[in-house]
Amino acid sequence: MHYHYATPAFDCGHSRRSPPEIKSKLVSVAGSDSLLQMAALIQPGVIQLDETATKESLATPWNVVVHNDPINLMTYVTMVFQRVFGYPRSKAEKHMIEVHQRGRSIVWSGGREQAEHYVHQLQSYQLLTTLEKSEP
Amino acid sequence: MNPLRVRAVDEKHIRISGIPPLLVFCLRELPHILEKRDTPDARARLFPSPTTLAGKPALTRDDEKINNDWEQIIVPELRHLFVTSGETVARDLVNLEEESAETHSGRVMFAAVHLNAWMSAINEARLILGELFNVTEQDMNREDLDIEDTKQFAVLKIGALGWLLGHLIAFATGESSADDEPTTDEAGGMP
Numbered sequence: 001m002h003y004h005y006a007t008p009a010f011d012c013g014h015s016r017r018s019p020p021e022i023k024s025k026l027v028s029v030a031g032s033d034s035l036l037q038m039a040a041l042i043q044p045g046v047i048q049l050d051e052t053a054t055k056e057s058l059a060t061p062w063n064v065v066v067h068n069d070p071i072n073l074m075t076y077v078t079m080v081f082q083r084v085f086g087y088p089r090s091k092a093e094k095h096m097i098e099v100h101q102r103g104r105s106i107v108w109s110g111g112r113e114q115a116e117h118y119v120h121q122l123q124s125y126q127l128l129t130t131l132e133k134s135e136p
Numbered sequence: 137m138n139p140l141r142v143r144a145v146d147e148k149h150i151r152i153s154g155i156p157p158l159l160v161f162c163l164r165e166l167p168h169i170l171e172k173r174d175t176p177d178a179r180a181r182l183f184p185s186p187t188t189l190a191g192k193p194a195l196t197r198d199d200e201k202i203n204n205d206w207e208q209i210i211v212p213e214l215r216h217l218f219v220t221s222g223e224t225v226a227r228d229l230v231n232l233e234e235e236s237a238e239t240h241s242g243r244v245m246f247a248a249v250h251l252n253a254w255m256s257a258i259n260e261a262r263l264i265l266g267e268l269f270n271v272t273e274q275d276m277n278r279e280d281l282d283i284e285d286t287k288q289f290a291v292l293k294i295g296a297l298g299w300l301l302g303h304l305i306a307f308a309t310g311e312s313s314a315d316d317e318p319t320t321d322e323a324g325g326m327p
Binding site (some may be wrong): 133 | 184188308
């Protein structure tokens with residue numbers, strides 16, 4: 001795998017990286033259809049793709065879901081939501097309580113690439129986070 | 137015994153003082169706990185596949201693609217971040233010293249830029265302990281913990297580390313001051 005990422009020494013991955021950085025890293029690894037799709041988006045014409053399928057895939061909203069676990073502190077989860085999404089404390093607490101009481105909370109919905117970015121960020125804070133296609 | 141405090145010594149340094157003996161023990165053990173991040177249960181919790189959770193119906197081809205990409209690209213990066221944080225804290229813990237010979241409390245000073253590494257490493261250690269001992273919400277709510285029982289002792293360590301983490305969060309979010317004790321809600325008081 002030809003992949004290299006220089007990590008700031010003490011950053012813990014908690015800085016906000018922009019989606020294009022994630023994309024560029026994904027493109028750097030070959031051998032996957034979805035990665036090839038992304039490569040095609042950057043270099044149109046190099047790889048032939050089903051344009052309709054690609055547009056549909058990009059248009060489908062994806063949910064970023066945070067799941068409850070018995071260990072993470074409520075204050076920690078709230079802080080992470082504030083840092084990652086820039087949510088005001090009240091909104092961050094609302095999602096935290098939803099995670100705690102209902103077992104999960106959809107903390108963000110939107111394009112797949114940005115959703116993957118947020119899942120990456122939340123997992124870097126060790127929150128139990130997954131990605132799912134939004135129900136139509 | 138002096139209460140636990142997290143304070144800025146100056147613009148570039150933070151000191152944790154009044155660390156009770158149990159927490160000193162937990163901090164000294166922290167690097168050893170973090171070494172267990174690659175045990176199967178801990179790994180599944182720290183590096184979950186983004187489209188997979190227990191109880192979910194069968195994966196779609198899309199899900200499998202995302203998970204494979206994740207395992208190849210993101211997981212090594214996350215692991216590197218966690219390892220780096222753990223190593224940073226381990227180096228800082230060399231400076232953990234006795235504050236009071238009478239109470240055996242401790243104190244430690246570290247660079248302010250390491251604060252995120254501290255929160256990450258402590259949180260990771262709690263999660264690892266939770267997975268290694270299959271700790272549930274019920275376990276976390278127990279008050280009558282028997283330190284002779286390895287699982288209950290692990291719960292006690294998770295609580296002690298959570299207590300410190302709560303103080304660090306309060307410091308990081310500007311909710312504690314030199315004169316105020318931060319609230320750490322579910323972490324509760326130091327056992």
